[in-house]
Amino acid sequence: MSRFLSGLVGGFVLLAANVASAQLVIQQPVVSQFGVGTAVLVPDRGTLFLGGVSYGAESRFFPGPGPCCCRGSSIGREFGSISLTTSVWIQDLTEMDRLVLEAAEEAAPVAPPRLEGRADAAFRLFARRPAVAKEPVPPMPPLEPVESDEQRKLNDPDRAWRLGQAAEANAKLGVAKLHYQHAARLGSVAAAARLKELGRR
Numbered sequence: 001m002s003r004f005l006s007g008l009v010g011g012f013v014l015l016a017a018n019v020a021s022a023q024l025v026i027q028q029p030v031v032s033q034f035g036v037g038t039a040v041l042v043p044d045r046g047t048l049f050l051g052g053v054s055y056g057a058e059s060r061f062f063p064g065p066g067p068c069c070c071r072g073s074s075i076g077r078e079f080g081s082i083s084l085t086t087s088v089w090i091q092d093l094t095e096m097d098r099l100v101l102e103a104a105e106e107a108a109p110v111a112p113p114r115l116e117g118r119a120d121a122a123f124r125l126f127a128r129r130p131a132v133a134k135e136p137v138p139p140m141p142p143l144e145p146v147e148s149d150e151q152r153k154l155n156d157p158d159r160a161w162r163l164g165q166a167a168e169a170n171a172k173l174g175v176a177k178l179h180y181q182h183a184a185r186l187g188s189v190a191a192a193a194r195l196k197e198l199g200r201r
Contacts, residue, residue, distance in 0.1 A: 034082045042088040052083030157186035164191065173198065 036050045056079040063074075153159055164179030177198060183191035 034084070036084050040086070042086060044088060044090045047085055047087040050084040050086060052081060054081040055079070155186060157183045157188040157191070160186060161188050161191050164194070 034053065038050065040048055040050070042048045057077070059076045061074045061076075160179050160183035164176045164183060167173075167176035167179060177195065180188075180191040180195045180198075184195060
């Protein structure tokens with residue numbers, strides 16, 4: 001009898017363990033992704049259909065033994081569709097501000113100032129005063145360019161003539177000719193004559 005009870009208890013424990021393990025169910029998430037890789041042109045405040053997918057599924061299950069006509073059945077159906085659309089709405093904040101300010105100026109005209117006493121009399125007198133034509137302002141004369149000290153030195157023909165003489169005294173005829181040419185371009189007659197003399201040699 002004790003063996004029978006121990007076997008019965010052991011079977012009950014095993015059955016309970018199987019039932020507990022059968023009740024443990026892990027549901028994995030079903031993830032699907034759908035996308036369209038393309039480039040389209042959509043006008044402002046427009047909508048464009050990019051694409052879509054439609055799908056359907058049907059299943060039938062006959063539990064238990066025996067022919068299909070004598071058993072119960074279960075039927076499952078699933079239908080779905082996925083589509084992608086894009087919409088564009090361009091918001092130009094600068095243009096919106098301009099339109100709002102223009103509407104405010106048109107809706108609310110500027111009223112004349114409300115004055116009292118002498119201030120009101122002076123304002124009315126000033127408003128009745130005839131308009132005086134304004135004389136045109138003469139144009140300003142063009143500003144002469146201001147030369148710096150370095151520019152004055154470079155544009156001085158006498159200085160170029162002296163530099164040429166110093167270079168010639170030091171037997172540097174090439175450097176002397178350069179200074180004489182620069183002095184001659186600035187209007188030095190002596191430098192031009194000296195260049196002719198050096199060219200005859």
